[in-house]
Amino acid sequence: QVQLVESGGGLVQAGGSLRLSCAASGRRIGDYAMCWFRQAPGKEREFVAVIRWGGGITNYSDSVKGRFTISRDNVKNTVFLQMNSLKPEDTAVYYCAAPLRSYYYPLQSGQYEYWGQGTQVTVSS
Numbered sequence: 429q430v431q432l433v434e435s436g437g438g439l440v441q442a443g444g445s446l447r448l449s450c451a452a453s454g455r456r457i458g459d460y461a462m463c464w465f466r467q468a469p470g471k472e473r474e475f476v477a478v479i480r481w482g483g484g485i486t487n488y489s490d491s492v493k494g495r496f497t498i499s500r501d502n503v504k505n506t507v508f509l510q511m512n513s514l515k516p517e518d519t520a521v522y523y524c525a526a527p528l529r530s531y532y533y534p535l536q537s538g539q540y541e542y543w544g545q546g547t548q549v550t551v552s553s
Contacts, residue, residue: 430454430542432524437547440514444551448509450524450544457481458502459530464509465537466520466549473537476522477509480533487535492518514551521546 436448450462463478477488477498486498497510507524525540534540 430526432526432542432544434522434524434544434547437522437549439550439552442514442516442551442553444514445510445512446514446549448511448522448524448547448549450507450509452505452507452526456502457500457505457507457526460526461533462498462500462507463525463534463540464498464507465523465525465540466518467523467546468517468520471520473523475535475537478533478535479507481531485533511549514549516551516553519549519551521548 431453433451440446459481461480464476465473466476467473475489479486479498479500483500495513500507523546524544526542527534528541
């Protein structure tokens, strides 16, 4: 069973930065894409960023492109999300997700089987 544990959320002022971490256990993540989603109150869960198994290919939502960077350390079995120039509209619970299949690069939340418990990010104006 794969377990994902997010950390690094908190309260930050607009323009500030946070770095989220997602520690995986139960399997090595080196052969799997890893993804970050977020969900704001009253809104649907939305895609934020995804990184391919080798780490060389990434995709971002238009709303975070140029401000957020997803990365991974396969030795530490951890994925990161560096968030810079944060805006109040980035306020949400951020979730780390992993697919069941290896070498699979999904962009939809329904295509991910494993989820962390989420970490709250609050950006004040």
